[in-house]
Structure formats: structure tokens, C-alpha cells
Amino acid sequence: MHFSDLREFLEAVxxxxxxxxxxxxxxxxxxxxxxxxxAWSPEHPMVLFxxxxxxxxxxxxxxxxxxxxxxxxxxxxxxxGMRGKQLVNWWKARLDNxxxxxxxVVSTGAVMDNVLEGDAVDLCMFPAPLWHAEDAAPYLATGxxxxxxxxxxxxLNIGCxxxxxxxxxxxxxxxxxxxxxxxxxxKYFERGQDCPIAVSLxxxxxxxxxxxxxxxxxxxELDFGGxxxxxxxxxxxxxxxxxxxxxxxxAVLEGAIVHPDREPRRxxxxxGEGLGYYAAGFPQPPLKVRAIYFRDNPIVLGDPTLxxxxxxxxGGFATTARRWHMLEQSGLxxxxxxxxxxxxxxxxxxxxxxxxxxxxxxxxxxGLADRPPRYLVLVDEDIDPSSRDQVxxxxxxxxxxxxxxxxxxxxxxxxxNPAGLTPEKRSIEDYTLAxxxxxxxxxxxxxxxxxxxxxxxxxxxxxxxxxAEKWESVLGEWITAPKPV
Ligand SMILES: Cc1cc2nc3c(=O)[nH]c(=O)nc-3n(C[C@H](O)[C@H](O)[C@H](O)COP(=O)(O)O)c2cc1C
Numbered sequence: 389m390h391f392s393d394l395r396e397f398l399e400a401v402x403x404x405x406x407x408x409x410x411x412x413x414x415x416x417x418x419x420x421x422x423x424x425x426x427a428w429s430p431e432h433p434m435v436l437f438x439x440x441x442x443x444x445x446x447x448x449x450x451x452x453x454x455x456x457x458x459x460x461x462x463x464x465x466x467x468x469g470m471r472g473k474q475l476v477n478w479w480k481a482r483l484d485n486x487x488x489x490x491x492x493v494v495s496t497g498a499v500m501d502n503v504l505e506g507d508a509v510d511l512c513m514f515p516a517p518l519w520h521a522e523d524a525a526p527y528l529a530t531g532x533x534x535x536x537x538x539x540x541x542x543x544l545n546i547g548c549x550x551x552x553x554x555x556x557x558x559x560x561x562x563x564x565x566x567x568x569x570x571x572x573x574x575k576y577f578e579r580g581q582d583c584p585i586a587v588s589l590x591x592x593x594x595x596x597x598x599x600x601x602x603x604x605x606x607x608x609e610l611d612f613g614g615x616x617x618x619x620x621x622x623x624x625x626x627x628x629x630x631x632x633x634x635x636x637x638x639a640v641l642e643g644a645i646v647h648p649d650r651e652p653r654r655x656x657x658x659x660g661e662g663l664g665y666y667a668a669g670f671p672q673p674p675l676k677v678r679a680i681y682f683r684d685n686p687i688v689l690g691d692p693t694l695x696x697x698x699x700x701x702x703g704g705f706a707t708t709a710r711r712w713h714m715l716e717q718s719g720l721x722x723x724x725x726x727x728x729x730x731x732x733x734x735x736x737x738x739x740x741x742x743x744x745x746x747x748x749x750x751x752x753x754x755g756l757a758d759r760p761p762r763y764l765v766l767v768d769e770d771i772d773p774s775s776r777d778q779v780x781x782x783x784x785x786x787x788x789x790x791x792x793x794x795x796x797x798x799x800x801x802x803x804x805n806p807a808g809l810t811p812e813k814r815s816i817e818d819y820t821l822a823x824x825x826x827x828x829x830x831x832x833x834x835x836x837x838x839x840x841x842x843x844x845x846x847x848x849x850x851x852x853x854x855x856a857e858k859w860e861s862v863l864g865e866w867i868t869a870p871k872p873v
């Protein structure tokens with residue numbers, strides 16, 4: 389199913405009974421805490437904040453667009469009841485048959501209903517919540533998407549980057565080191581130019597999901613978003629920058645990230661990060677907004693980073709499927725599954741030759757178009773990579789730490805990870821850390837010996853069944869209980 393805009397999506401969410409409207413919530417005191425506390429329940433409603441104090445009537449904020457099984461189903465269109473590995477396989481099969489759907493350029497759209505330019509630009513007209521109590525300032529852009537164009541290749545790039553409000557026309561935009569957005573921005577700076585940018589503040593959730601996907605560099609998020617929703621995005625080429633943005637976006641900021649020679653970098657943050665800590669501020673070149681386009685009664689889409697997120701029944705399935713798809717596209721065989729919690733990744737493989745497991749690790753450590761995992765655990769095909777108990781059992785019983793734990797130094801890392809990031813490293817924007825590969829597979833060279841020397845001692849299925857049948861009348865459900873997984 390595809391939605392022409394955020395409003396149509398909200399209507400669909402309302403129809404399935406998952407929309408709550410909250411009136412009179414203060415953007416500096418209420419919206420952030422409500423958003424965070426709701427996220428503690430793995431499946432929680434989408435919320436539309438209306439009648440927000442301090443801004444004009446009609447200005448709204450929506451949060452938790454994709455944080456339930458059924459809302460993810462609205463966005464991705466997977467069959468009813470599909471869960472876990474089945475869901476991952478379903479999306480992976482679609483990615484294996486990826487066919488880009490390029491956008492359609494249209495001359496205008498609802499987002500151009502209201503235009504503010506030059507001195508009339510005022511970011512403070514929008515509701516910008518203080519998402520975490522000790523954020524440096526309200527953040528306006530959290531769930532939108534920013535469009536940039538590579539000056540070398542002309543390739544379009546879209547990313548979801550947060551934006552802190554400095555004043556009426558200036559945002560602190562966080563383009564993290566190593567993301568395509570940062571590389572593109574700095575290419576303009578190397579030429580002595582400002583970096584043109586268009587920031588959408590609210591849109592069909594597929595646009596933000598596409599922006600936040602870590603695609604291969606040659607892939608364009610707009611085409612990927614079209615593939616995800618099964619229909620092209622309709623885009624307008626911005627009057628000032630020529631950069632495309634959705635014709636039905638709620639609001640769009642057009643402008644440029646200013647070259648540091650013309651305007652000094654400013655501190656963006658502190659900001660409450662997804663790893664559960666406030667990251668100290670980052671020096672960022674400011675984004676000057678030269679025009680604002682917005683619909684009547686615009687809705688800002690909020691998606692602040694929160695420690696407890698994506699834990700519902702569909703949480704993380706698309707990322708897992710993409711990583712699996714990319715590993716296979718690289719030509720590697722034997723991948724049985726992937727599990728992941730934040731920067732901790734587990735890959736299950738059927739080893740076919742000596743060195744196979746570490747070859748998979750080398751490829752996975754390139755990050756699969758993202759930062760490498762901090763911890764990568766390789767397990768054999770009998771271990772479910774999404775089962776914490778099974779993975780820990782494999783680490784406990786199949787790893788000789790002296791031979792099977794590999795530390796790799798100076799790897800590209802998330803700047804928000806506090807481990808090992810000293811003040812000195814931060815001051816020179818060096819966000820590298822070590823990563824660890826735990827090869828918890830049975831060593832391939834011992835494969836003939838291993839199962840003879842260490843045969844699994846759990847009873848087999850036939851004996852379990854015979855025992856259950858014979859003793860059920862005495863021991864009831866205690867004896868018919870399924871084997872733990
Ligand atoms: C809610 C949300 C907030 C994000 N915030 C940022 C951010 O502030 N800065 C950033 O560089 N990446 C952020 N990301 C991750 C990027 O959007 C994502 O990695 C994207 O693929 C980067 O695109 P790029 O490599 O094309 O620049 C965020 C992702 C999500 C889902």
C-alpha cells in the first residue's frame with residue numbers, strides 16, 4: 389500500500405485504531421517525555437500532537453510512525469501474521485529482485501501552498517520539541533529527510549539527519565562523519581562553495597525510511613523509496629537549489645550549509661543519542677535556510693533517537709534482510725541468518741572451506757554500507773543468531789579466546805559511542821575505535837573430530853516424543869514442554 393503523504397498515512401493508522409491525538413502538550417516539557425515513555429512498550433501507538441502551545445493553531449507534530457507491527461505492515465505491505473525469520477526472508481527476497489522506481493518530477497504541489505523567503509524565514513514558527521531534557525536546544529528536524537547532490541557525479545543523496553534550531557534561519561545539521569551526506573558536503577567545501585540542501589520536515593514515512601537506509605553509494609534513495617512504496621515519489625525541483633523534494637511534503641527548508649571560511653562552525657548538541665547517552669556537542673557548519681515552503685496546518689514528523697526502540701514484532705527486520713542480501717550479493721555462500729542488536733551483530737553460516745567464516749567476517753566488517761559492528765560473532769548453522777541464549781552458549785563452548793577472538797584497531801565507528809573516545813580524539817574529530825570478531829564456529833580443520841569428541845548431549849526428538857507420550861498422564865505439561873530454543 390502506498391500513501392501520497394503523511395496525512396493519508398495518519399488516516400490509515402487511525403483506521404486500524406493505532407492513532408492517539410494529544411492536545412495541549414508543551415513542546416519543551418511534555419512532547420519529549422511522552423514520546424520516550426511510550427517507546428518503552430514494544431508496540432505503541434502513533435501520536436499526533438495538536439493545539440501545541442507557543443505556535444500557531446494547526447501546527448502539529450507526529451511521532452512513532454513505524455513503531456508497531458501493523459504500521460510497519462502498512463508501510464511494507466507484508467502478509468498478515470508473518471513474523472521473525474519469515475519476515476526477514478520475505479523482504480530479502482524482494483531486495484534480491486530489486487527494481488528501482490525513479491521519481492516523477494511535477495511542477496508544483498501542496499507543499500508550495502505557503503512560501504516564506506529571505507527575511508520572512510522563521511524556523512521558530514514550527515513546533516520544535518526538546519526531545520531529551522538535557523538537549524542543547526529544541527530539534528526541528530528528526531524524522532524528515534535531507535537531499536543533497538554530489539557535485540562530482542550529480543548523484544542525489546538523501547539522509548535522515550537531525551537539525552537543532554539555532555535561530556530564525558539557522559539550523560545545526562548533524563551530518564555524521566563517514567555518511568555520504570558529510571562526504572558530499574565537504575566536496576563543496578573543497579571547492580570553496582556552500583553546499584545546497586533541501587530538508588523535508590514531514591512526509592510519507594517511506595521517504596524517511598528510504599533516507600535512513602544505508603544503501604550502496606551508487607543507489608539513489610529516491611528510487612529505493614519508490615521501490616519500497618511500489619510507486620514513484622512525485623517530486624518538485626526546488627526553486628533555489630534545483631534539489632528534488634516530495635510535492636506533498638508537509639514543510640521543506642531550502643538553503644545551504646555554509647562554508648566554514650564564511651561562517652564558523654558552531655556546536656550542535658548535546659543531544660540524547662540512541663545508545664542511551666548524551667553525546668557532547670559536535671562542531672558543525674551551520675545550515676542557512678533561505679526559503680520555507682509549507683502546507684496549511686503542517687505536521688512535523690518527529691523521530692528522536694531513543695535507547696529503547698524497534699523492539700516490536702517487526703523491529704529491525706528490514707535492516708537484517710538488507711545486510712543478508714548484501715552479504716549474498718558479494719558472492720559469499722552459506723549465510724544462514726543474521727541477528728543484530730545495535731552495534732552487536734551475529735552471523736550464522738554453514739562453513740564450506742577453511743577460512744570461510746573469517747572471509748564472511750571481513751566482508752561484514754566493511755559495514756555493509758554502514759559502520760562496522762563493534763562486535764561481530766560468527767556462529768555455525770545450528771545456532772539461531774537471534775537467540776541470545778544460543779549465541780552465548782556457542783561463545784562459551786566453541787571459542788578458544790587466544791585463537792578465535794580478533795581485535796581490529798582504528799575502525800570507522802559511530803561518534804556517539806562513548807567507549808574509548810577520549811576528549812583528545814573528539815577534539816580532532818577522530819571517531820575511530822577497535823572492533824572485535826568472535827569466531828564462535830567450530831574450527832573447520834577439526835570438523836571431523838568435533839562432533840565425535842563433543843556430541844550434543846540433549847535427548848533427540850524421537851526420545852523426547854516417546855517419553856512425553858509415556859509419561860504425560862503422570863507429569864502433564866511438564867513432560868510435553870517444548871525444548872528451549
Ligand atoms: C531517526 C534517525 C535519525 C538519524 N539521525 C542522524 C543524524 O543526525 N546524522 C546522521 O549522519 N545520520 C543519522 N541517521 C542515520 C542516517 O540517516 C543513515 O545512516 C543514512 O543512511 C545516512 O545516509 P548517507 O550515508 O546517505 O548520508 C539517523 C537515522 C534515523 C532513522
